[in-house]
């Protein structure tokens with residue numbers, strides 16, 4: 001089995017602490033309300049899983065899968081819904097949970113697609129944001145970490161379908 005040894009950019013402990021803070025803000029902002037949490041597959045699965053464990057509100061968990069990236073490091077620029085949520089969003093409080101906002105194209109397109117379903121409100125939680133790459137102004141209501149322009153892996157994020165299982169955010173180094 002091939003060994004992998006990425007550099008740690010954000011540790012498991014730091015992710016956990018940050019998620020506690022984000023969940024606290026979400027609990028306060030939506031106090032007394034129900035929440036439809038939409039986990040954007042596949043990259044957000046680990047973040048979403050840890051985040052909802054800390055949410056103390058009635059949650060309906062939904063999944064959506066989009067295609068925008070190929071198997072590499074750049075977007076195809078063409079965002080499509082591959083798998084949709086299974087509930088109506090009309091008059092619902094919606095929290096989109098995303099892994100990373102890079103250029104912002106994916107999330108901007110998703111927000112437009114969901115807005116026409118007439119939700120009560122839509123908020124966005126993203127674990128990571130790369131400001132230097134951002135082309136579409138994206139309102140991130142609950143942001144984990146701003147990072148430099150590096151391609152990151154782990155904690156749900158992949159490179160060519162690999163490394164999602166790592167419990168931290170890492171960067172592939174020259175030895176990998």
Ligand code: IMP
Pocket residue numbers: 043068069075098099100101102103104105106107150151152153157158159
């Ligand atoms: P955007 O449309 O350019 O904002 O790209 C967003 C999507 O690209 C994310 O949901 C990820 O799936 C993928 N992506 C962007 N940057 C990275 C990265 O550094 N590592 C892994 N996936 C990334």
